[in-house]
Amino acid sequence: MSDHHDDDHHDDDHHRPEPVSPVEARARALEALLEDKGFLQPGFVDAVVSTYENDIGPMNGARVVARAWVDPAYRTRLLADGTAAIAELGFGGPEGRHLVVVENTPGVHNVVVCTLCSCYPWAVLGLPPTWYKSPPYRARMVREPRLLLREMGLDLPESVEIRVWDSSAEIRYMVLPERPAGSGGQSEDELARLVSRDAMIGTARP
Amino acid sequence: MDGVHDLGGMDGFGPVEVEANEPVFHAAWERVVFAIAAAVSVRRVSNIDAFRHAIERMDPAHYLGSSYYEHWLTGAATLLVEHGVVTRDELEAKSGGAFPLSRPVRSTAAPARPSSAEPRFAVGSAVRVRSMHPLGHTRCPRYVRGKRGVVVRVDGLFPLPDVAAHSDQPCSEASYSVRFAARELWGDQAGGAEAVHVDLWESYLETP
Numbered sequence: 001m002s003d004h005h006d007d008d009h010h011d012d013d014h015h016r017p018e019p020v021s022p023v024e025a026r027a028r029a030l031e032a033l034l035e036d037k038g039f040l041q042p043g044f045v046d047a048v049v050s051t052y053e054n055d056i057g058p059m060n061g062a063r064v065v066a067r068a069w070v071d072p073a074y075r076t077r078l079l080a081d082g083t084a085a086i087a088e089l090g091f092g093g094p095e096g097r098h099l100v101v102v103e104n105t106p107g108v109h110n111v112v113v114c115t116l117c118s119c120y121p122w123a124v125l126g127l128p129p130t131w132y133k134s135p136p137y138r139a140r141m142v143r144e145p146r147l148l149l150r151e152m153g154l155d156l157p158e159s160v161e162i163r164v165w166d167s168s169a170e171i172r173y174m175v176l177p178e179r180p181a182g183s184g185g186q187s188e189d190e191l192a193r194l195v196s197r198d199a200m201i202g203t204a205r206p
Numbered sequence: 207m208d209g210v211h212d213l214g215g216m217d218g219f220g221p222v223e224v225e226a227n228e229p230v231f232h233a234a235w236e237r238v239v240f241a242i243a244a245a246v247s248v249r250r251v252s253n254i255d256a257f258r259h260a261i262e263r264m265d266p267a268h269y270l271g272s273s274y275y276e277h278w279l280t281g282a283a284t285l286l287v288e289h290g291v292v293t294r295d296e297l298e299a300k301s302g303g304a305f306p307l308s309r310p311v312r313s314t315a316a317p318a319r320p321s322s323a324e325p326r327f328a329v330g331s332a333v334r335v336r337s338m339h340p341l342g343h344t345r346c347p348r349y350v351r352g353k354r355g356v357v358v359r360v361d362g363l364f365p366l367p368d369v370a371a372h373s374d375q376p377c378s379e380a381s382y383s384v385r386f387a388a389r390e391l392w393g394d395q396a397g398g399a400e401a402v403h404v405d406l407w408e409s410y411l412e413t414p
């Protein structure tokens with residue numbers, strides 16, 4: 001990957017190499033040693049990473065949500081067996097083998113967290129954002145969800161029950177948001193574009 | 207282990223900082239670390255439980271003071287040293303400086319229970335989380351230990367991480383989603399219309 005390194009610094013008018021941070025030096029050292037020993041094959045890094053950079057992301061989950069909004073039978077299957085219904089759209093694999101979809105309603109709002117590490121439904125949402133993996137989110141979402149959601153821009157009435165899902169075992173969770181009012185005439189593709197990543201985590205609404 | 211990674215319910219971290227339009231990776235070295243962690247799994251140096259435990263064994267100050275992919279780098283490097291793939295001397299010589307690794311494993315496997323084909327609890331079962339403080343890996347968060355909840359979903363059989371992180375012995379057992387009222391967890395100041403659902407293996411649960 002060293003040939004990609006300068007891509008991050010194309011705005012450096014003086015073409016001085018950026019000082020390498022200690023953590024980057026450690027990562028490069030481990031990479032070089034593993035390549036020398038034949039443990040890491042050339043091309044492996046790009047092959048692994050390109051899937052998550054190009055093919056997997058919240059657009060997958062958004063397609064699932066849009067389908068559930070337009071197809072009541074699909075919605076029923078999705079809530080009964082998330083893994084199978086999501087596989088119908090071609091999504092699965094790592095961090096997507098045991099999926100549960102939790103549905104928001106006028107009286108119930110769901111939100112997902114992993115207090116112990118960073119468990120997240122890669123198959124439908126891609127790799128998690130930094131904030132999802134951060135200590136404040138992991139510490140506070142189980143303790144003061146209403147306040148934290150308000151801080152993050154989602155002010156729920158006290159009458160709405162909040163259900164927090166701590167993905168501490170093998171299940172990975174995705175939230176099925178409520179279909180926005182006034183979206184009645186929109187196509188499935190148009191609806192998918194309304195669905196944000198954060199709405200499927202539960203820290204926002206579409 | 208009752209480690210710094212077990213963050214649920216802790217105070218003092220301040221606001222959640224959200225980066226707009228965040229890239230999948232922030233630097234090329236993070237891509238490298240992601241792939242090395244994948245290789246550690248593909249090459250069967252460790253399973254996911256041992257990998258998580260290697261991160262949990264980081265010095266607490268290092269854990270809280272470092273980024274997510276530095277956690278992965280430290281955990282992967284620790285396992286690769288422990289399994290003899292690389293040495294710490296090689297790492298420090300190649301990187302030109304200190305290469306902090308995680309602390310050693312303090313525990314061998316939790317006692318294996320006979321895995322039963324039939325889950326002991328069902329949807330609607332009242333349960334209490336055991337008071338447990340294993341020195342090894344566990345996926346039973348501290349904030350639910352000793353607390354009462356209700357089973358809302360039975361998820362089938364999965365390897366118990368407390369065993370799987372430390373040995374290859376068979377250890378599959380039922381896992382459940384358990385609902386806890388927020389006031390059971392946090393006392394009367396918690397909201398009445400809030401609940402936390404935690405996924406827990408059968409070994410973590412008892413009949414209240």
